[in-house]
Amino acid sequence: MGNKQTIFTDEQLDAYQDCTFFTRKEILRLHGRFHELAPHLVPMDYTNDPDVKLPLALIVNMPELKENPFRNRIVESFSEDGLGNLSFNDFVDMFSVLSEMAPRELKAIYAFKIYDFNVDNYICKEDLEKTLNKLTREELTPEEVNLVCEKAIEEADLDGDNKLSFADFENMISRAPDFLSTFHIRI
Amino acid sequence: MRRSIYAGHGTWRNFGNLGLTEDEIEEEVENETVQLVRELVELPSRACRQRIRGLPMNFNERRNIRSQVFSAKLSKKSRLPTCCTDFSEQASRSFRRFGAGLVTARRFLVIWQNTLKEIGGTFGTSVLSYFQFLKWLLMFNVFSLLINFCFITLPQIIHAPNITHATGFRGLELLTGVGYFNQTVFFYGGYDGEVIETPPPYNMQLAYFFTMAAYFLLCGISLIYSMAKSFQTNFVLHSASVSGGAWRLLCSWDFSVVNEKAVQHNKNNLCVQLKESLSERIQRRAVLSLSERMENVARHLLSWLISVLLAVGCCAAVYFLLQDQVVSNISQDPDNLVTEASTLAVPVVVSLINLVVPLLFSLISRVDQRSNPRTKIYINILRNVLLKMSILGILCHHWMTDVPTSVSCWESYVGQSVYRLVIVDFIFSLFGSFFGEFLRNIIGTKLIPSLGVPEFDIATNVLDLINAQTLAWIGIYFSPLLPVIQFIKLFLIFYLKKVSLSMNCQVPRQSGRAAQMQTVYIALLFFPSYVGALSLVAYTVWSLKPSELCGPFQGLSRPFQAVQDWADTVQAIPGSQWISWIFYNVIKNELFFYLLTLIVLVLTYFIWQVAQGRKQLIRTLREQIANEGKDKAFLLNKLQSTQKQRRPSGISISQDVSTVPSFTQNWMNTFPLDM
Numbered sequence: 001m002g003n004k005q006t007i008f009t010d011e012q013l014d015a016y017q018d019c020t021f022f023t024r025k026e027i028l029r030l031h032g033r034f035h036e037l038a039p040h041l042v043p044m045d046y047t048n049d050p051d052v053k054l055p056l057a058l059i060v061n062m063p064e065l066k067e068n069p070f071r072n073r074i075v076e077s078f079s080e081d082g083l084g085n086l087s088f089n090d091f092v093d094m095f096s097v098l099s100e101m102a103p104r105e106l107k108a109i110y111a112f113k114i115y116d117f118n119v120d121n122y123i124c125k126e127d128l129e130k131t132l133n134k135l136t137r138e139e140l141t142p143e144e145v146n147l148v149c150e151k152a153i154e155e156a157d158l159d160g161d162n163k164l165s166f167a168d169f170e171n172m173i174s175r176a177p178d179f180l181s182t183f184h185i186r187i
Numbered sequence: 188m189r190r191s192i193y194a195g196h197g198t199w200r201n202f203g204n205l206g207l208t209e210d211e212i213e214e215e216v217e218n219e220t221v222q223l224v225r226e227l228v229e230l231p232s233r234a235c236r237q238r239i240r241g242l243p244m245n246f247n248e249r250r251n252i253r254s255q256v257f258s259a260k261l262s263k264k265s266r267l268p269t270c271c272t273d274f275s276e277q278a279s280r281s282f283r284r285f286g287a288g289l290v291t292a293r294r295f296l297v298i299w300q301n302t303l304k305e306i307g308g309t310f311g312t313s314v315l316s317y318f319q320f321l322k323w324l325l326m327f328n329v330f331s332l333l334i335n336f337c338f339i340t341l342p343q344i345i346h347a348p349n350i351t352h353a354t355g356f357r358g359l360e361l362l363t364g365v366g367y368f369n370q371t372v373f374f375y376g377g378y379d380g381e382v383i384e385t386p387p388p389y390n391m392q393l394a395y396f397f398t399m400a401a402y403f404l405l406c407g408i409s410l411i412y413s414m415a416k417s418f419q420t421n422f423v424l425h426s427a428s429v430s431g432g433a434w435r436l437l438c439s440w441d442f443s444v445v446n447e448k449a450v451q452h453n454k455n456n457l458c459v460q461l462k463e464s465l466s467e468r469i470q471r472r473a474v475l476s477l478s479e480r481m482e483n484v485a486r487h488l489l490s491w492l493i494s495v496l497l498a499v500g501c502c503a504a505v506y507f508l509l510q511d512q513v514v515s516n517i518s519q520d521p522d523n524l525v526t527e528a529s530t531l532a533v534p535v536v537v538s539l540i541n542l543v544v545p546l547l548f549s550l551i552s553r554v555d556q557r558s559n560p561r562t563k564i565y566i567n568i569l570r571n572v573l574l575k576m577s578i579l580g581i582l583c584h585h586w587m588t589d590v591p592t593s594v595s596c597w598e599s600y601v602g603q604s605v606y607r608l609v610i611v612d613f614i615f616s617l618f619g620s621f622f623g624e625f626l627r628n629i630i631g632t633k634l635i636p637s638l639g640v641p642e643f644d645i646a647t648n649v650l651d652l653i654n655a656q657t658l659a660w661i662g663i664y665f666s667p668l669l670p671v672i673q674f675i676k677l678f679l680i681f682y683l684k685k686v687s688l689s690m691n692c693q694v695p696r697q698s699g700r701a702a703q704m705q706t707v708y709i710a711l712l713f714f715p716s717y718v719g720a721l722s723l724v725a726y727t728v729w730s731l732k733p734s735e736l737c738g739p740f741q742g743l744s745r746p747f748q749a750v751q752d753w754a755d756t757v758q759a760i761p762g763s764q765w766i767s768w769i770f771y772n773v774i775k776n777e778l779f780f781y782l783l784t785l786i787v788l789v790l791t792y793f794i795w796q797v798a799q800g801r802k803q804l805i806r807t808l809r810e811q812i813a814n815e816g817k818d819k820a821f822l823l824n825k826l827q828s829t830q831k832q833r834r835p836s837g838i839s840i841s842q843d844v845s846t847v848p849s850f851t852q853n854w855m856n857t858f859p860l861d862m
Contacts, residue, residue, distance in 0.1 A: 089246035159816030176438035177421040177702040
């Protein structure tokens, strides 16, 4: 459209637009944000698709993620190696899923991944306890934590195996209409 | 290595425990990919792109799938000569880029983007919804302003720029709207209904009528569409209680809050709510004795009685004030400042009622102790809506029955009354912010620390906005440039509330239910507010006699007469018989509307029955899941006991282990998630 930018080729920008929920301008702005996290590591020229990954510690210092109790899990869920090292594509992917245009099903899948701390495709009682501790900063006694997690599993578990599979989680999400608007990070 | 892949119809497969080899996994993955690409190629390009965006795989895999789908699509079209495919490919690409450029430009025009992000980051989503509602109302007014100005005001100004002012400009006009503004294009009286002869002839009467009609129609469509969309996403059927612990844990954390203090605050809130729900669970609710139940009923009735009496009292006060007000004095003696200022009495009283009585209602609701906070909010909203709408009803009744018979240019008079109400309402909301939030903050922090910092009361503020917008809608017919005032008012209220919020208020405690409340607010905006204003304007156009001496419809028996006359003239033009056919048989014919209503009712009944059937289906399927879970547990137990029996005889166990999990795993994952 007349913008003389040399960061991405037009085909790359078309691919970003078709595969994420962002427009060209937002992709360029995201690149700017990614670059300012580590100016000496991230190249300004992405036309030949360099393989640059930023470590977890740099990404969780972004103002949008700094105060979030789940920042580590969020970044780990979107990284390819599961350790939190994000390439630019993973970075864009992360904010695309967390943007307000992503559909509920996609957000539910990633929310499940985020809350699944031990990465076994089930949310078990230990995962819930870790979630609860992150959300309340140890103001509840261990008995209360236990009770709440038991109650949570009792309510959501449909097939009686004492842990939440993705189907159980999605069923519970469908009963919470606020989920779409709360599972949202603005960038 | 554990791999998971997304399969086409929405299931989430896990190959981890199946014991397949690495090659078998690779083959499965490739088969799934090929199937997915085949599905995507069938779809039209826009739906295809939406699907690709929604695939839950990482970006590189999605890009891969996209390039496969596009090359497959290209090869499908390759029967055409290459120059045509190249051209169509380039054309579609540049068209898509243009569309994306438009979207970017539109986002650039969106105001307050950063401010909203800041508010959402500090106070959460429910407070943000108030500001988004305000922004949405602003759009209605901007649209109205544009079309009114272009189609009605501009031709009038160009055609007849000579205005005689009865008096010079004094400051009081800004509040009362009479005097200097009396015959200007600001009010109905400043327009005349001549046909402007510049080629092509521009009929001002028809322009006035059709502009108003088009605006109300578009507003109605937009409201119904938003309401339907909001209802669809936010009101889901809940068979079990939604406010349980699991929901609160996993779904209610607001990820968009980035401010450290706000995050800490939200954590504390969550803690308090969880402790409350635990203590509720521990003390089983005792069955209320008969006397306690009677006491509850008595309390409810008492609070309703007091509220209704209060509302009736206020309406009676407004009614008698209106009767007392000397209606025709203004047109007789335009220089008398005192009589002019006395016209402000009614707006001041109305705004005072709207400010003070909701506080009284919230005090009354403390008498009526309901345990469910959601019911409390709904009852509070209901009482406030009843009060505001009945006061507006009294005003409209006065304007429709008493005013047309006693004032000469009565539409301008009504327009000026609405103008006064809008301005005074704005001034009182300034005061309300000051007293309600600023002083309450001072009292809460310095004088009586136990009260604490005030919360931002979303319900009251949204109802105030709805009231303001109702006034604007009522006033548009009588004062076409009223949207200017409404726009400025909403603009200033946005900044006022934002400053008040950051200086005075804290994050609201009960932060759930924002989405459902949003639907309720849009529904309130549609039902009493828009429908009321529309029926008022429709009644004016259809039945009331327009004033003889001013306005575009002077001389007609009713404003709709202009359209009837036009339809008659159109009938004379050969080739446009269909317009008059539509007019006489569709718009003026009652049978058409009866049939339409009947069809809509039948459709509604049918859809309701389908919904009932689906509810039953969900119930049955849920029981089925529970039963299958029990089956699985039973089978696993049986397996373990069989293994214990077989172990002494030395048969290898690994085969048994691999067969049963694959049975249960495949069964678990083929359960249909989309019903």
